[in-house]
Amino acid sequence: MSSFIERPRYLCPLGGALMAVTAIPRAIPIIHAAVGCAGNIIWGQNGGGGLQVGGYCGGLSMPSSNVQEREVVFGGGERLREEIRNTLEVMDGDLFFVLTGCVTEVIGDDIKAVVKEFQDEGVPITFAETGGFKGNSYYGYDLVLQSLFRNYIRRDAQKTAGKVNLFGIPPFMDVFWRGNLDELRLLLQKLGLTVNTFFTAADSLEGIKNAAEAELNIVVSDVYGVEAAEVFKELYGTPYIALSLPVGPAATDLFLRQVGDALSLDRQSIEQVVEQENRLYYHYLDPLAECYNDLDLQRYSVVVGDANYAVAITKFLADDLGWLPELAVCTDPLEESQQQRLASRLAGLESGIQPHVVFETDTSEIINHLNQRWPHNKSQKYYNAFSPAFVVGSSLDRELAISLGAPHLSVSFPVANRAVLDRGYSGYRGGLCLIEDLLSAAIAGR
Numbered sequence: 001m002s003s004f005i006e007r008p009r010y011l012c013p014l015g016g017a018l019m020a021v022t023a024i025p026r027a028i029p030i031i032h033a034a035v036g037c038a039g040n041i042i043w044g045q046n047g048g049g050g051l052q053v054g055g056y057c058g059g060l061s062m063p064s065s066n067v068q069e070r071e072v073v074f075g076g077g078e079r080l081r082e083e084i085r086n087t088l089e090v091m092d093g094d095l096f097f098v099l100t101g102c103v104t105e106v107i108g109d110d111i112k113a114v115v116k117e118f119q120d121e122g123v124p125i126t127f128a129e130t131g132g133f134k135g136n137s138y139y140g141y142d143l144v145l146q147s148l149f150r151n152y153i154r155r156d157a158q159k160t161a162g163k164v165n166l167f168g169i170p171p172f173m174d175v176f177w178r179g180n181l182d183e184l185r186l187l188l189q190k191l192g193l194t195v196n197t198f199f200t201a202a203d204s205l206e207g208i209k210n211a212a213e214a215e216l217n218i219v220v221s222d223v224y225g226v227e228a229a230e231v232f233k234e235l236y237g238t239p240y241i242a243l244s245l246p247v248g249p250a251a252t253d254l255f256l257r258q259v260g261d262a263l264s265l266d267r268q269s270i271e272q273v274v275e276q277e278n279r280l281y282y283h284y285l286d287p288l289a290e291c292y293n294d295l296d297l298q299r300y301s302v303v304v305g306d307a308n309y310a311v312a313i314t315k316f317l318a319d320d321l322g323w324l325p326e327l328a329v330c331t332d333p334l335e336e337s338q339q340q341r342l343a344s345r346l347a348g349l350e351s352g353i354q355p356h357v358v359f360e361t362d363t364s365e366i367i368n369h370l371n372q373r374w375p376h377n378k379s380q381k382y383y384n385a386f387s388p389a390f391v392v393g394s395s396l397d398r399e400l401a402i403s404l405g406a407p408h409l410s411v412s413f414p415v416a417n418r419a420v421l422d423r424g425y426s427g428y429r430g431g432l433c434l435i436e437d438l439l440s441a442a443i444a445g446r
Helices: 013-023 037-048 069-074 077-090 102-106 111-120 137-151 177-190 205-209 226-236 248-263 267-294 309-321 336-345 363-373 395-404 427-442
Strands: 027-032 095-100 125-128 163-167 194-196 216-219 240-242 300-305 324-330 356-359 389-393 408-410
Touching (some): 027 077, 077 111, 095 111, 125 137, 163 177, 163 226, 177 248, 177 267, 177 427, 216 226, 248 267, 267 427, 300 395, 309 324, 356 363
Parallel strands (some): 027 095, 163 216, 389 408
């Protein structure tokens, strides 16, 4: 991995936290940060989130203290109090969430003390310290979850059999978060489970308050939300499992079985769901098989994505679609243990394919990794071109696709060339959607 980050594929922790809070039902963020932070974040989100921006009292209508030189010199506590009071008068919300920026954390404003004053008055308000120097927007999502778990959910809840919490899919940073969460919720409900996903239209603040009733937390990520799951376990004794984001039948079959094993569910019932879903999946896929073969739509591929998608998409291409992913690039800055865990997910794929896995934060270096894997020495007598090829990544990887003469599909943030509403790629139906999008891009020039 490069020692610097070129064309980053994420925002600061405040950005990720803002996206998460605006996705919580009836929640209103209150930003305690310098002038311009909110606007820069929102337009960055707008430019990379499949045209998704805002939410309830989100976007450019978010309250902000907009601290300036005076607050830097004398402290911004009073300015924050003023902003909270004004927000309570103007904004109609059921949960208020104070989020901090770099400046207010550096000057040492006591956010917790200010928030507690309003909590003592009965105001439903909490906070998270999300200064930009703490990480990236994926970590901001984790900090929001940690705050909810520490400060908002009921601590006297009794465990309820068959109730689970599902997280690990950061709103907006996963551009397809709505569809992904909805599909996984539906699948888990088919196992007889009651599912709390925190951020979808089917969720509520009451459901979040009662999250400690869950007997298991399911984190569909090896990175995002894992620290929050540890906090939850420490506070409420709730175990968790960290699984890969399941895309397509092979990964989703495994996902359902792993959840079933963790909850000691009836294996026969699980297999019935798996069989039904596979039957439906291949029923829809079958009419496409003849064209797939006759038009020779198999492709070499390069997958570039975050910690969730780099693994999930590569596995799907190799084990379900029958493509040949030669290179899988994770663009997140990760610790060595996290890198090893992700790399292990792509070892021993059912297809027998062994993609080369790299961790690279410099977008311009990705082509060099491919050249090392697949030397472009056209002077060889029997030159084997990397063709026909396909690049699955973000909007930043369009140049790579052009250099390879390959089609391209934006899946991982930033997605600037697609409009996304409730489309998702998780589960069985998500796999079908991904096949549609991939093959449509492959034949678009016909």
